[in-house]
Ligand code: HEC
């Protein structure tokens with residue numbers, strides 16, 4: 512985490528508390544809400560108004576270490592929400608937030624975010640974009656897709672927040688309990704620490720739909 516994230520972390524913690532309070536007051540135990548069977552995208556859109564505090568109104572995050580959710584593959588997104596809820600993936604902000612969501616809300620959120628377009632926030636990438644593209648094509652494309660759009664098994668990376676990519680690539684490179692996936696550790700070792708930033712610049716500025 513960079514130094515500039517310190518005030519941001521206080522804000523995120525406050526937002527997390529606000530989310531839990533508001534969710535407890537609105538969703539569970541409210542018979543009329545439980546009886547209705549809204550369309551998943553509409554349900555997802557309504558719950559996503561809380562997520563927007565951190566992940567942005569149209570799923571484009573306001574914070575460099577918080578991921579965009581717009582355009583993310585719904586199957587991948589749902590798996591991550593479940594992984595946060597079970598504690599398999601660890602995040603001081605996300606673990607508590609995801610536990611309170613019902614299964615219908617989780618599916619609705621995944622369906623809703625998949626309908627939104629990604630607009631990369633890195634519009635002035637640093638040097639190394641061409642090298643990053645070459646390394647990506649060689650090592651990563653076989654799983655994440657030629658245009659980094661992902662599929663049901665693999666996250667979309669195109670247009671993702673630069674700092675979020677950096678943090679998670681480092682997490683796989685030197686695995687801890689925070690997030691673990693052995694094939695990603697192998698890919699990061701093959702890429703090497705010195706080439707990571709070029710790939711971050713390439714992916715975070717990649718404007719594909
Ligand atoms: C308090 C701020 C905050 C709120 C509110 C919040 N998130 Fe998050 N979210 C984060 C942070 C920080 C991360 C990155 C965690 C990490 O580094 O692993 C994250 C990560 C995620 C991821 C992982 C994405 C990926 O590419 O792997 C998903 C999915 C997600 N959040 C969904 C949601 C949903 C759905 C909501 C609303 C119900 C929500 N979040 C509300 C802060 C928040």
Ligand code: HEC
Nearest residue numbers: 650651654664665666676679680692694695698699702710
């Ligand atoms: C063998 C297939 C495979 C290869 C090769 C691979 N990845 Fe991944 N990657 C995955 C899977 C699967 C996940 C999701 C794992 C999880 O749930 O934690 C992932 C997750 C990620 C994430 C986290 C995304 C998010 O939204 O949180 C990043 C960043 C990433 N990969 C970057 C790369 C880069 C860069 C390369 C090439 C140097 C690469 N990957 C190569 C399969 C692969």
